[in-house]
Amino acid sequence: LWGRSPTARLPRPPPAAAGSGPVGPGGGRAYAPPAERKRFYQNVSISQGEGGFEINLDHRKLKTPQAKLFTVPSEALAIAVATEWDSQKDTIKFYTMHLTTLCNTALDNPTQRNKTQLIRAAVKFLETDTVCYRVEEPAALAELQKNEWDPVVAWAEKRYNVAIGSSTSILGPNIPASTKETFVSHLASYNMWALQGIEYVITQLKSLILSMGLIDRHITVEKAVLLSRLEEEYQIQRWGNVEWAHDYDLCELRARAAAGTLFVHLCSESSTVKHKLLQD
Amino acid sequence: MAALGSPLRTFRGLLRELRHASGRPYRDTPAYQHIVATFRAHRVTSQKLCRAQQELHFQAATYLCLLRSVREHTALHREYHGKGERSPEEVAGLVGFRLPQQPGGKG
Numbered sequence: 001l002w003g004r005s006p007t008a009r010l011p012r013p014p015p016a017a018a019g020s021g022p023v024g025p026g027g028g029r030a031y032a033p034p035a036e037r038k039r040f041y042q043n044v045s046i047s048q049g050e051g052g053f054e055i056n057l058d059h060r061k062l063k064t065p066q067a068k069l070f071t072v073p074s075e076a077l078a079i080a081v082a083t084e085w086d087s088q089k090d091t092i093k094f095y096t097m098h099l100t101t102l103c104n105t106a107l108d109n110p111t112q113r114n115k116t117q118l119i120r121a122a123v124k125f126l127e128t129d130t131v132c133y134r135v136e137e138p139a140a141l142a143e144l145q146k147n148e149w150d151p152v153v154a155w156a157e158k159r160y161n162v163a164i165g166s167s168t169s170i171l172g173p174n175i176p177a178s179t180k181e182t183f184v185s186h187l188a189s190y191n192m193w194a195l196q197g198i199e200y201v202i203t204q205l206k207s208l209i210l211s212m213g214l215i216d217r218h219i220t221v222e223k224a225v226l227l228s229r230l231e232e233e234y235q236i237q238r239w240g241n242v243e244w245a246h247d248y249d250l251c252e253l254r255a256r257a258a259a260g261t262l263f264v265h266l267c268s269e270s271s272t273v274k275h276k277l278l279q280d
Numbered sequence: 281m282a283a284l285g286s287p288l289r290t291f292r293g294l295l296r297e298l299r300h301a302s303g304r305p306y307r308d309t310p311a312y313q314h315i316v317a318t319f320r321a322h323r324v325t326s327q328k329l330c331r332a333q334q335e336l337h338f339q340a341a342t343y344l345c346l347l348r349s350v351r352e353h354t355a356l357h358r359e360y361h362g363k364g365e366r367s368p369e370e371v372a373g374l375v376g377f378r379l380p381q382q383p384g385g386k387g
Contacts (some may be wrong), residue, residue: 099304221345223283251356255346255353258342
């Protein structure tokens with residue numbers, strides 16, 4: 001069973017897995033569970049343990065891919081994760097369980113990055129931030145970018161008291177060092193779990209500014225995703241929508257951005273959070 | 281603050297999504313009980329009264345977006361990507377073409 005044998009370094013492919021499972025040492029993906037497997041539990045419940053809230057699948061406690069006990073600091077987050085597990089029908093579709101994945105990443109830290117490295121990765125995105133990277137043509141798209149993106153850049157500049165600007169150069173905008181420092185120290189105020197979430201949202205939306213807009217509740221997920229996909233939306237308006245590609249990508253991006261944002265907020269609330277678990 | 285619309289609408293949307301997500305009676309689920317209790321406790325039913333309510337509403341709207349998007353994505357996946365290999369006729373149909381009829385087979 002998934003996560004059952006602590007001695008195995010990789011999750012063993014279950015017999016009912018659809019598609020290819022992990023290949024094995026030296027073979028392939030080391031940290032990826034199989035894409036789908038049969039639902040093997042009846043009831044999902046949460047319970048409170050020493051380190052936080054745990055998820056129970058029937059009588060079994062959920063474990064991470066690295067076989068650690070799955071514990072989350074927030075009850076609301078545990079409930080949402082339990083709901084993900086309970087929503088699975090005949091097969092468990094891991095690729096739809098974004099909150100579970102985020103918790104696993106926070107618990108296992110498979111890329112083994114520390115807080116400083118996460119912050120650096122996040123702030124680095126500013127150099128190629130989507131909303132700062134402008135086209136010159138077609139004129140209609142350039143106009144759209146100006147109308148839709150200028151306000152959110154202006155918001156970020158005001159909110160954080162920094163200079164960001166935008167650029168049509170292939171090199172992107174020239175971000176002053178002081179701006180980067182401001183964001184570095186701002187992000188340092190978040191705990192490790194929340195930072196994993198923030199970095200995740202940034203890589204999904206391809207924008208630090210849009211992600212901060214979400215974290216600061218300045219824009220909704222739907223709006224952030226729209227702004228992130230502005231050029232795609234422009235092309236869709238011009239050339240037509242292809243449901244199996246465009247809507248598919250749109251829904252997936254919305255799901256991931258929503259999961260990441262919710263994760264950050266639930267891991268940052270002081271009232272619901274077990275601080276012992278979140279030590280950096 | 282983000283343009284969120286009416287909290288009541290968000291609340292109803294959440295209940296609807298939970299009903300879709302849950303196999304059994306959704307009122308028993310921890311998620312349903314938590315959401316109802318939270319909305320009731322904070323009475324997120326009127327306009328901008330305090331920051332905590334707005335934050336809660338934003339969280340609720342974000343969760344609603346998550347549930348809805350996952351459901352829609354799964355439906356699209358099932359429809360377009362989950363059916364194994366398509367026949368040449370289906371592939372042609374995806375981009376609006378039809379295969380020519382050739383009497384006597386494909387030659």
